[in-house]
Amino acid sequence: MNFRDLSPSPRTLMTPGPVEVDPRVLRAMSTPILGQFDPEFTDLMNETMTMLREIFMTKNQWAYTVDGTSRSGLEAVLVSLIESGDKVLVPLYGRFGHLLVEIVRRCGAEVVTLEKDWGTVFAVEEIAAAIRQHRPQLVAIVHGETSTGCMQPLDGIGLACREIDALLVVDVVATIGGVEVATDKWLMDAVIGGTQKCLSVPAGLSLVSYNERVESKLLKRKRIEQGLLSDSSAVSSSFHDLLGSPIRSNYLDLCQLQDYWGPARLNHHTEATSMLYALREGLRLVLQEGLQDRFERHKRHEAALMNGIAAMGLTLYGDPSCKMPVVTCVNIPDGVNGESVRAVLLSEFGIEIASSFGPLKGRIWRIGTMGYSCSKRNVLLTLGALEAVLTLHGVKVDAGAAVQAAMNTYNKEALWS
Structure with missing residues (x-):
């Protein structure tokens, strides 16, 4: 039997691991x-x-x-x-x-x-x-x-x-x-x-x-x-x-x-x-980037992602005072099939986000902003794609609001720096 050459599909990995x-x-x-x-x-x-x-x-x-x-x-x-x-x-x-x-x-x-x-x-x-x-x-x-x-x-x-x-x-x-x-x-x-x-x-x-x-x-x-x-x-x-x-x-x-x-x-x-x-x-x-600069990079992209999610009208899961900077958990809107959203993100946009386990299975999505996956490009792409897929699933969102909110976050930071 002849097997085809190994050629995995390109993916944007926005899970809590593995990452790009x-x-x-x-x-x-x-x-x-x-x-x-x-x-x-x-x-x-x-x-x-x-x-x-x-x-x-x-x-x-x-x-x-x-x-x-x-x-x-x-x-x-x-x-x-x-x-x-x-x-x-x-x-x-x-x-x-x-x-x-x-x-x-x-x-x-x-x-x-x-x-x-x-x-x-x-x-x-x-x-x-x-x-x-x-x-x-x-x-x-x-x-x-x-x-x-x-x-x-x-x-x-x-x-x-x-x-x-x-x-x-x-x-x-x-x-x-x-x-x-x-x-x-x-x-x-x-x-x-x-x-x-x-x-x-x-x-x-x-x-x-x-x-x-x-x-x-x-x-x-x-x-x-x-x-x-x-x-x-x-x-x-x-x-x-x-x-x-x-x-x-x-x-x-x-x-x-x-x-x-x-x-x-x-x-x-x-x-x-x-x-x-x-x-x-x-x-x-990691050491070339510098530990403190790397920690700040993760916080910067986390902030842009969270602001984009909020602009979509979605809510975050968990106590914000103890949130991990590298994982953002999003409550799945009532009546939405969370696994269907994940499947369409993967099939149509090549983006993978994660579900969760045990009592949270089917209740939240988990979006990772870790390491090489933690970038402006990935955050903006994920927000735009999620907005489109939610619209497809009947969720009313303000088109473009999520990406704009994230862009505003990046632009404010540029001004402050």
Whole structure:
């Protein structure tokens, strides 16, 4: 059987991920393959670690990648830190908090949850009070919930964790590279990012960084493994009784991964060479733009998009005080088939926006303004197309108002600058 040449249709990706990839990143992926222990390649690994520290705003020694999509990094950190019977606190305010709960339970932990209505977030003091009350070994939380478009304030949670010697693990998959992720300032012990959102790199790597508190726990568990692998069952038993249980994964074992990325160059796995090229180029472009300028760019296009949506007579979902700058959630008008609107946007304009999950499925659209997709062209195109498709679906909108409102936003900013 003959298959046709691969030729995906051109798309304007305005979802909360994946997003459009910078052509320079795609070009980097086409460069020649090096062996993973070639000194030239290990130099690229070291450069990537240096750039990751800047992106994570940290002085941590360890900042590297886990091969696999964002969930691989989440699992690697949680599997490597959680021992059976540990108590883990997970504040829930959207779908991806529930994902953390599932992973934590698979690690054999006792899970304690706090819950907020979707569309809102916690006051930091609410989480701090729960930490003091339940005294968990670990707190796991999502920074930006793309399911609801809300972003949880983090400053102060790490301090509460330090009071009881708990570790703070934060999912920054949707925020890294688009909004501030102040790892050291906010006392976050481990952070996990993704490539396919604000960094505008294809999905396939997860980014992790962690501090000495985490490394200390990892090294204890590494000694347990060495005891269990020794010939003496008495030694193995003593290690287990003294320190706890070994890490239950080989591929997602942070102890082995840091030996792979560190001077030991442990032959743990075969590195995803072309993906590392892509990440290195993506990080280089982020730093070339400058973190603060990049954060401001995301806010600028968010403002234009929101003003355009309001001019159409549509309303936003969620508490505006905790809105993510990189995801805008729009209430679907009564009587409108949201999936039909999405389908026509895709088929007629080549624009993809997202629906949502669980209780919000069919109730909101989610529009991402992330990374390379976050541009004036894309915002104006999306607003104009959405206006046309809503008119087709019988929604009365003021033709041209959305694009004009966005243009006014851009023009005002130009005057102010």
